[in-house]
Amino acid sequence: MHTLTLNSGLKIPAIGFGTYKATYNSIMAALDEGYRYFDTASFYGNESEIAEALTHSGIKREDVLIASKVWKSEMGYDNTINAFAKTLENLKSDYVDVYLIHWPRPNLELDDWKSSDLETWRAMEHLYSQGKIRALGLSNFLPYHAENIFSRCEIMPSVAQFEFHPGYLQFPALNYYRQKGIQVQAWSPMGRGRVLDDILIRELAMKYHVTPPQVCLRFCLHENVMPLPKASSRERMRENLACVNFSLDDEDISRIESMPPIGWSGEHPDRERVKI
């Protein structure tokens, strides 16, 4: 598979596997289908299943990349060090490839979220300098949240992950991270299914003789955004990886870029979840 090189020098596959609500069996199947980057988080509660599937697959640890995230309740210097130790224990590994802050605000009541983020980041830098993390990342950070990290960090983030799919592109964040040379990753690259019935996505799927999920994922690749699709069946896993086998022309990319908003999850770092 085509690879991307992060600013830390780490090479990662251009498509990852999302593991929110993924089971041991689906992770086993994803390994067998060729996925080599797994996006998990302490919050997902399945780090141990990933370790178990990897052990049983016979694939070497160094041939797979695992990303995990420090959860809201685990932020702060000491908490992060402890949360990371637990993640390593779950993963039965002595390192994590990519480690991200899951959300910039531990809760909406905390006024001094900036200090909380900086302390968390300082702990991650410490773990990075010990060789326990190969690249650091931010998840759900809008540009102004990230500016706080940039104001003090010694090690630059390599990855920024946020909701990104046709109908919800977050161009201000996308352009901000692009300018800084930070790799963007798309969570819910198919809007968790909410964009697959869109009229334009369906029209383009017909035109290119592909499926709506493949249009969404190919669009991510075109934007140099790494998609993290989650799927439960082998057929879907294969279908999603096969998005590399065609390309969208410039006019169609432009049509997707300017389609009406659709499929937003309702999640925003500075708000209670908005019911859609």
Ligand SMILES: NC(=O)c1ccc[n+]([C@@H]2O[C@H](COP(=O)([O-])OP(=O)(O)OC[C@H]3O[C@@H](n4cnc5c(N)ncnc54)[C@H](OP(=O)(O)O)[C@@H]3O)[C@@H](O)[C@H]2O)c1
């Ligand atoms: N950083 C964050 O805060 C954050 C938030 C959300 C998600 N994420 C990450 O991003 C990953 C992906 O996001 P997501 O799971 O929300 O959404 P997604 O990958 O956009 O969509 C997954 C949904 O689409 C279905 N699907 C997958 N492939 C399909 C296909 N070829 N045809 C039809 N339906 C298909 C899946 O169904 P089945 O499973 O039934 O196959 C599942 O319901 C997560 O797993 C997680 O790793 C991160």
